[in-house]
Amino acid sequence: MKKIYLFCDQGMSTSMLAKRMQDIGEKHNLPLEVKAHSIKTLEKIMEEKNPDCILLGPQVSHLFDDTKKRLENYNVPVGVIDSADYGMMDGERVLKKAILLMKNHKKRGE
Amino acid sequence: MGNMKNKGLITEDNILIDCNVSSKEEAIDKLAELLVELGAVSDKPGFLKDIYERESRGFTFAGDYLAIPHGWSKHVVRTAAVVLKTKDSIVWDEKGNLVKLIIMFVIPEGDEMGQGLKMIGQLFSSLGDVEAVKKLLDADTKKEIARLICNYAHTKSKF
Numbered sequence: 001m002k003k004i005y006l007f008c009d010q011g012m013s014t015s016m017l018a019k020r021m022q023d024i025g026e027k028h029n030l031p032l033e034v035k036a037h038s039i040k041t042l043e044k045i046m047e048e049k050n051p052d053c054i055l056l057g058p059q060v061s062h063l064f065d066d067t068k069k070r071l072e073n074y075n076v077p078v079g080v081i082d083s084a085d086y087g088m089m090d091g092e093r094v095l096k097k098a099i100l101l102m103k104n105h106k107k108r109g110e
Numbered sequence: 111m112g113n114m115k116n117k118g119l120i121t122e123d124n125i126l127i128d129c130n131v132s133s134k135e136e137a138i139d140k141l142a143e144l145l146v147e148l149g150a151v152s153d154k155p156g157f158l159k160d161i162y163e164r165e166s167r168g169f170t171f172a173g174d175y176l177a178i179p180h181g182w183s184k185h186v187v188r189t190a191a192v193v194l195k196t197k198d199s200i201v202w203d204e205k206g207n208l209v210k211l212i213i214m215f216v217i218p219e220g221d222e223m224g225q226g227l228k229m230i231g232q233l234f235s236s237l238g239d240v241e242a243v244k245k246l247l248d249a250d251t252k253k254e255i256a257r258l259i260c261n262y263a264h265t266k267s268k269f
Contacts, residue, residue, distance in 0.1 A: 009164075010217065010227070012180060012234050016172055019238025036231070059169045087205065089173040091238075 003033045003049060004098045006081070007067075008057035011037040017057075017081070020091025021098075034095075039063060046074055053102050055094070058083040077105035119229045120259045122252040123148065125193045134202055134209075138165075138179060141192050141214045150190035150216060157185040157216075171202050174243045175210040178234070184219045189226030191215040191233070193255060211247055213237075213259075229263045236262035 004021065006014040015036035025032035037045050039060055045051065054076055056064060061080045068078055079101045085093045126144060131137045142158055145151040160183035164170070170179045192214050199208040215230045236242050242262055249255045 009182070010180070010231075012215065012231055013169060013172065013178055015231055015235040016178075016238040019235045023239070036235070057169065059167045083169070086169055087171065087207075089238075 001031045001033055002053070002102065003035070003051040004053040004055065004095075004102075005045060005049070005051040006034070006036045006055045006057060007039045007042060008036070008060050009039065011039075011041075013059070014057045014081075017086065017089055017091060017094060020089060021095045022091075024091045024095050032095075039067070042067065042070055046071070046076075051076060053098050053105075054078045055098060055101075056080045058086050075109070077101045119226070119233065119263045120191055120193065120256050122256050124191065125195075125252045125255050127195045127250070127252055127255070129194050129196050131194075131196055131200060132198075133200060134177075137194055137196065137200060137209075137212055138162075138214070141179075141194055141212065144192050145186075145190060145214075145216060148190060148192070150188050150192075151183075151185055152187050153185040157183050160185065161214075168203065171205075171207040171209065172237070172243075174240060175199060175208060175247055176237070176243050177202050177209040177212045178214070179212065180215045180217075182217050182219050186216045186218045189215070189217050189221060189230070191230055191259075193259070195255070211243070232265060233259060233263040236265050 006018050008014040018034045018036040021034040058081055064080055071078055081094055142154050146154050151157045160181045161179055164181040165179060170177055172178050194212045196210050199210045202209040217227060246258055249258060
């Protein structure tokens with residue numbers, strides 16, 4: 001089970017996209033858990049859930065560097081959701097990019 | 111908070127339908143007015159400033175004629191959600207996206223873990239389903255909209 005977690009201010013707007021990604025994953029029988037959270041809860045979620053991929057909503061893209069720093073001690077890839085994909089609520093594209101992000105992260109680790 | 115638990119997240123009092131608005135600003139103003147009437151917002155001008163700060167960062171258009179303007183604000187007294195359905199679609203953003211259904215939620219500053227927020231989170235998760243949004247767009251009474259939203263807000267998440 002791969003955990004892909006989306007973060008924005010409150011984890012509200014991203015929860016719609018998370019649901020779409022989850023549904024796409026289920027359609028393709030992928031063992032995924034896609035959830036949305038508030039960026040304020042980042043460390044707590046990391047400790048409790050140990051996610052495999054962190055995606056920031058484009059509305060909090062200015063927090064990317066800060067988030068990378070906060071995740072320094074965790075071995076987890078971090079990305080920003082493409083604003084066009086987000087605007088279209090395109091769960092499939094965002095999911096594909098997340099899977100690629102995890103693959104590249106794993107490769108770099110080897 | 112107790113109040114919200116008893117009455118549910120959204121009652122017919124939180125919903126405006128057949129609204130004759132021609133712009134996003136007009137719609138947001140009507141919603142802010144309603145939030146003041148409901149006692150969820152204490153200071154309308156201050157609150158509007160915070161809402162537009164969030165709007166300036168974009169991405170409150172959620173596809174399928176739905177917009178979800180929102181924000182934390184010190185001018186918010188309690189977590190609340192309000193709904194506005196327009197008579198005709200309005201332009202929401204600089205990309206020209208059209209909107210007929212607006213769901214605005216507001217959260218008091220510092221209350222990001224509240225119970226009401228959990229329900230709103232569940233509501234938006236449910237709205238990730240295109241069919242769920244369609245049903246809301248098709249609903250033409252306050253009663254039906256309130257019923258649908260309460261259902262969505264109480265759908266148990268799989269995880």
